Amino acid sequence: MTTAAAVYDPQLPGGPSAVAATARQVTKAYGSGETRVTALDAVDVDIQRGRFTAIMGPSGSGKSTLMHCLAGLDTVSSGRIWIGDTEITGLRDKQLTRLRRDKIGFIFQAFNLLPTLNALENITLPMDIAGRRPDQAWLDQVVETVGLAGRLKHRPTQLSGGQQQRVAVARALAARPEIIFGDEPTGNLDSRAGAEVLTFLRRSVDELGQTMVMVTHDPVAAGYADRVLFLADGVIVDEMHAPTADSVLERMRRFDGKRTS
């Protein structure tokens, strides 16, 4: 993994700034008048480069909305968002599309792959779309890390759910995006397959220097992260560094208690 270490070292002077994504006073509201829902309420967030950030919170608290806004999939009502040094609020669809293509990777909860393409084609799809040739050495490394070497010619329907998610992870990694977003990427997996994927994500952060943002409901999954942000009613209410499954669970209990009281 020496190559990976050489790719990025946040400690290096003059290297890219330590923040991969920034949100300032981001508000997102749906509807208007009576039915107005404020999904995000003046949120300030910094996502550190080369770190694994988890976002937690009760259902409907605005996790997905935050992630979609950060990733340029959705527009904000007010506030500003940067990916690296690029402000994405106010970009037009064309530029946003290009930004997603070149700088961002996605892992969704399910249905991540195109059924008509085999695993390898799915992995290289973002580069194909961009008209870039994949870096073969890097691709091999990613594929090997994900443990899919023997499965590259298989279609998604011929893979298990966990394997499919690993292909999705490989796809997100292969293009070397600045930042990868996952919305409950292990939500559909059993605990073993989930652990597989999470271990892999963790390794990609540690060994490849990847920046990772993941929405999850699962304290165990959050335990893999460097930092957990807690969201409630569209506001970041807490954060925790170097979490473990137990400490997250503990915090959530407290949180629930506070809410019910």
Next chain:
Amino acid sequence: MLLRTSLRSFFAHKGRMALSLIAVVLSVAFVSGTLVFSNTATSTFSKLFAATASDISVQPPKPADDEEPQAGDKPATVPAPLAQQVASVPGVKTAIGQVMVGNAILVNPATNKLVGPTSGAPTLVGNWTDTPRNPVKITSGHVPQNSGELVLDADTAKKAGLGIGDKVRVDNATGQHPYTIAGIATFTTTNPGAALAFLDTATAQQVLLGEQAYTSVEAFGDGSRSNDRLKADTLAELGSRYQVKTAAEQKADNTKAIGSGLDFMKYAMLGFAGISLIVGGFLIINTFSMLVAQRTREIGLLRAIGGSRRQVNGSVLVEALILGVLGSTLGVAVGLGVAVGLIKLMNAIGMDLKASDLEVGPDVFVAGYAVGILITVVAAWIPARRASRIAPMAALRDHGTPAEARSNLVRTVLGVLLTGGGAGLLVLAGTADRAGTGGQLLGLGLLLTLIGFVVLGPLLATVVIKVLGALLPALFGPSGKLAQRNAMRNPRRTGATAAALMIGLALVIGSSVFSSSAVSSASVQIDRSVGVDYIISGGQAPVTAEMMDAVKRTPGIDHVTTQENLLRTKVQLPGGQNARTDLTAVPASFFGSDFHPTVSSGAMDSIGRGSLGIGETFAEDHGLKVGDRVTVDYGKGRTQTLPVGVVFQKGGLLGDGSFVGLDALAQVVPAAEQPPVWTFFAKAAPGADVGRTLTALQEALQQYPQLTVKDQAGYKELVQSQVNTLLYLIYGLVGLSITVAVLGVVNTLALSVVERTREIGLLRAIGISRRQLRRMIRLESVVIALFGAVLGTGLGLAWGVTAQRVLRDQGLGTLSVPTTTVVVTLVSSVVIGLVAALVPAFRAGRMNVLAAIATD
């Protein structure tokens, strides 16, 4: 409950139902429009005939069974005294001798232009009679009172810009006869499109018949007896020599005659209906397949919780029924519009039908609804049955297409058998000795290969698109790759969508191979065996000696050559058996320099020396060879025994007819009774400028507007334009089927886009641009269209080539594949694909990324 679910589902899928609806409406509209039109035409004419027919009509004897009436023969007549004889039959109030002939034309001498219809409807010239049921009445001027006066019908007069006092010429075989218009007669009934001109009786007899006779005697009773009784009495009085027809019989005769004229229209229209029905069927099958596919889970759930197959089938069929009823209703309504359009079309060519008299019988509704509902329900039943066969779990497990392997095998075997069998038949047809058998084999082979291709379509889709599509990734990058995969994803759907297009394009290619072969064969034959430079053909009236003289006198003309046609002449073979052949009498100079067809055996110039020339096929059929003696029966007891002098090779320009010298004919048939000349030829003098002489000829023949003069190039163009007329009809058909096919492609794409909403969302999320996305859909569409075009072209070429082989001895000796048409077809299929993708691609591009991802 079932009905409510179906209704709800029907309205939930308005958009795609609308496309299927168009297909149903089109088919039903053509069927019902045709019926309404022919009903209206028939009823209009039968009203006309009922209003004008005499109580009984005494007509010339029917020609003996084996004596075919010759075109251009002198009209058959009854002697003039017959009128008095009929008048004396008890119960007859008046009996009027009528003269009415169709072998004369009307010319405006001031302009030398034809007066009256130039094609289709006839020009009839006769004597003015005061019958109680006259179809016309004088509305200005007066009846013809002397040998210089003529009455013209008002419609014709108006079209030709003629009025009372203007001159009109009647031209027939006996020459040109000038008249002054003394009166204008207006139709009291529907004008069937004919031009009518009336002379006084004596003039009509002299000029039109050359004898004191009538073409029929029309009798009107005094009301004391029935027509049948009158007929019986008349027959008793006259003996059975003449034909006697009651009003009802006349009406039936006339209706039959008009009916056969309308039949062509009717069959062409039913062809349109059939095509739109077949192609529409595919559209409906596809629509319902996709509706069912989208509901696979729903159906699985229904089945899992205990819904029976019948219930699943039922819900789909009820939807189809709604579609069918709605489509048929609209179709019948649109059909009325079609009928009005057809009537307008008939008006344009001179047939005066009135749109206000639309005759909508119950048969229109029965046929319209039967066709519409049947086709829809059958087309929907196929996918419904498929859906209900899906095991509940497989259906729940997402887009399951179970039993695919088995049905694929069945499909392959069936498709290969059909296509192979069809191909075999085509080969047999192409090598068959007789055009008749070849034609039958061709028809069957055509049908089998078509069905075979439809059945094999899904399999071919995978193979052909793999090959075709291999270029796409290279040319269009990721959009190309995705498009190719998407097109192969559901081969059955791709196959059915492309099949609709395939049918239309196969027809285009097949018929254009046929027609271009016909044109180039004719042209090759003309170059090879025609020595004369000009062909001069007459119209409704035969060619006269003056016309030939005018040509002869034209500077630059060396000589003229005539031909007299004796159609279906009876000949007695050496063995004693009888046969019929189209016999042409030609001058001695005809064969040799003027025409030099390829000879199979014997010598061409033997015809000039009193021998018979026959076609190779005729010779083979009857075992005739040069030297055999054949007895020709010219009718009226005139026979002549001639040796066969030459056998012409088959496939030539002159067809399979027989030839006899004019001199030989003259020995037994007096000149006055020989058939008239309809077409004659002229050869330019050596050194004369062919183009300039053509102009000179046209000037010399100016006063005979019914003649057309063509040089060889002009004649080739004429052949081309005749072939093109047929071609345009086919293209009309094809245009329709392609329109429906495009709807089918739109339908398939639109549904695919809906089905793949999540994929599209995913693609957009990982950074595919709108342009790339739209391109992906366009390419998929183009691939489907091209696939259809490739299959259609292949099929069409096979059909066209076989047709040419079948008719190689019937004047289609030269195969010509119109490469331009093939290229244009393939290119336009790309355009079709692009057009069909417009809306679906636009909608896919506009899809909201997040909403697309969120869809389940």
